[in-house]
Amino acid sequence: QLQLQESGPGLVKPSETLSLTCSVSGGSITSRSHYWGWIRQPPGKGLEWVGGSYYSGPIYHNPSLKSRVTISVDTSKNQLSLKLTSVSAADTAVYFCARLGDTLTTPRVAFDIWGQGTMVTVSS
Amino acid sequence: QSALTQPASVSGSPGQSITISCTGTSSDVGDYDFVSWYRQHPGKAPKLLIYEVTNRPSGVSNRFSGSKSGNTASLTISGLQAEDEADYYCTSYTISSTYVIFGGGTTLTVL
Numbered sequence: 001q002l003q004l005q006e007s008g009p010g011l012v013k014p015s016e017t018l019s020l021t022c023s024v025s026g027g028s029i030t031s032r033s034h035y036w037g038w039i040r041q042p043p044g045k046g047l048e049w050v051g052g053s054y055y056s057g058p059i060y061h062n063p064s065l066k067s068r069v070t071i072s073v074d075t076s077k078n079q080l081s082l083k084l085t086s087v088s089a090a091d092t093a094v095y096f097c098a099r100l101g102d103t104l105t106t107p108r109v110a111f112d113i114w115g116q117g118t119m120v121t122v123s124s
Numbered sequence: 125q126s127a128l129t130q131p132a133s134v135s136g137s138p139g140q141s142i143t144i145s146c147t148g149t150s151s152d153v154g155d156y157d158f159v160s161w162y163r164q165h166p167g168k169a170p171k172l173l174i175y176e177v178t179n180r181p182s183g184v185s186n187r188f189s190g191s192k193s194g195n196t197a198s199l200t201i202s203g204l205q206a207e208d209e210a211d212y213y214c215t216s217y218t219i220s221s222t223y224v225i226f227g228g229g230t231t232l233t234v235l
Contacts, residue, residue: 035223046127046229047162047170047213049222060223096169100224107175109158109217109224114169 002027004097004115012122018087022080022097022115029078030055033105036073036080040093041117048093050082052100087122094119128153128214128227135233141202144230146214147195152225154195158217161190161199165210173212174199201232209234 008020022036029036037052037060051061055073062069070083080097095118098111129147136142146153146161153159159177162170172181174190177197187202197216201208214227 037224039226046211047164047226049224049226052223060221062222098169101175103158103217107160107172107179107181109156109215110160110172110175111162111170111215112172112175112181114171117169 002099002113004099004113006095006097006115006118008095008118008120010119010121012087012091012120013124014088014122015086018082018084018091018120018122020082020095020097020118020120022082024078024080029073029080030075033102035060035100035102037098037100037111038071038080038082039096039098039111040091041096042090042093047096050084050095053080054102089122092120092122128216128225130212130214130227130230132228133231133233135235136201136204137235138204138206140204141200142204142232144199144201144212144214144232146197146199146216146227148197148216148218148225149195151220152216152218153192153197155219156217157192159190159192159197160215161188161197162213162215163208163210164213170213204234206234208232 035052038050053059097115099113161174164170218225
């Protein structure tokens with residue numbers, strides 16, 4: 001059974017870089033039918049698409065974050081990573097990783113498997 | 125890019141039915157049958173309820189159903205139960221460069 005697990009520091013200082021990892025177990029991140037994405041949720045607010053990547057590209061980003069976001073896939077470690085630069089308090093959120101189907105494989109363009117999420121607080 | 129539009133809140137009594145709408149544009153909901161719905165309880169990860177407008181994943185109750193008309197998709201929950209009290213989100217494929225777009229979320233209160 002495929003499982004996702006986010007990990008990373010829970011506290012990041014303003015202006016620094018937030019780095020998170022999503023480890024995939026019970027399956028391969030090199031699936032030809034799925035993207036792997038990051039979604040975040042500020043406290044008390046809704047879900048926000050950060051971005052996602054196929055294991056060999058392309059990569060999609062939320063336009064509002066695009067200049068600060070780097071998403072990459074490490075196939076040797078079966079991991080997805082997220083780097084968000086120049087963070088501020090507005091980046092405080094629970095960060096989820098999730099598997100996202102492509103347009104050809106059911107469930108198409110749906111997040112069918114989620115990690116439990118990891119809380120990241122931006123504060124000095 | 126604007127999010128899909130959902131009502132902020134809906135409510136219903138146990139046993140009743142409610143419907144949550146999700147309005148987009150011809151760039152997303154209107155032209156593509158790739159609308160999904162999720163339920164999220166406090167402190168938990170979202171769970172997929174409906175995909176491709178009308179389909180339920182294995183294990184999801186048939187009390188949940190989806191539909192679409194024009195640029196608006198809808199989630200209907202019948203036979204409301206206390207456990208349905210949660211936040212609900214829609215997503216859609218979008219032709220824009222982001223690939224997927226989220227709704228703002230709807231809080232369902234079971235009275």
